[in-house]
Amino acid sequence: MPKIYLLDVTNRDGVQTAKLGLSKLEKTLVNIYLNDMGVFQSEFGFPTTKHESNYLQANLELAEMGVLKPIRLEGWIRAIVADVETAFKTVPKIKHLNLSISTSDQMIQGKFQGRKTREDIIDNMAEAVDAAWAHGAESIGVNAEDASRTDLDYLIKFGLAAREHGANRLRYCDTLGYDNPFTIYETARALAENVGLPIELHCHGDLGMAVATSLSGAKGAIDGGQDAYINTTVNGIGERAGNADLVATVLAVTKSKGFADKYQLGNHIDLSKAWKIARFASYAFDVPIPINQPGVGANAFAHESGIHADGVLKDPENYELYGYEELGRGEPEMVDTGREISAGEYSGISGFSHVMGKMSVTFSGKEEANQVLELVRYANVESHKPLVEDELLFIARYPEIARKLLTLNPLG
């Protein structure tokens, strides 16, 4: 039986969202948390974007060191040969890529304005896939942008060409969140049956259905005989109304009525990390988690009205579908209510040593402490807010990697 895998795109769709962004250290932490959770793949950034190159290379190094393992790190580029060449020049060790091109007539006409035909799109994609293999790619996904507004016969033709050129997966992008669970089921199933490749479901929330369409699309792919790769983002942060929320997707796959009897995750997802990753992303993006967010919202396990409170006290299952402990909630949190020392871009050694000492981190000597402090200052220049404990610990543990992450060469 084919399975469902999670491919998180927070570090690509999430960070390209208007008004939002993450520092390179925050992006790295997201990759680490995704790995801890058991997410199969992280679309970790843009290999053709200059300011990403040190971050991407540093994360590939973390993978080599076993820190980011077993998660697969994959970069997003356009499906054109020029992007493939730039990607391998900028990030020579990149191994996994998704190549994206618009397939709907709306976009072919609306974006390329007559410069490209449907045939050109397939040719561009095929040449880009060939080039990526030639440069040493180990896995390639091909993305059909605006697939939900693409003529199905053409989409199948596009997918078959991708398969002929050795692509490993076809990403069905519901770029505008246009699908509903009924339409995406039919399309994903038809693609799985006729193209014969695993199908990625990339769904958006413009009509409030990103998780529902992801689930239904995954069912279609599996019923059509292929693995499904659901694209998620942490807290659903993504273009416009966002993407399928990571935690809500896991909950929907594993806990919705009867679904998991037949449609299962391909590898274990540790939901107990949900609270931590959601909170970190909220802090890093500076976007509060909605009070009614599934699983991780402040009200997800709150009860007040008489009948509900009485019912849940007698037996939580009366009014809760799953337990808060499963999501890593319920631990008391320490909050300073008095004097507070934080580490920032203008910190000195004394305050910094105090902060690190509270986490039981000690340094071999003054030189090491100063070195780590300097990196913490730089990290703050990028993030403009106090670093969380895991960021400080990361810098203390991997100072050389941190140095690479924090190095930007705009004139280089």
Ligand SMILES: [Zn+2]
């Ligand atoms: Zn998207």
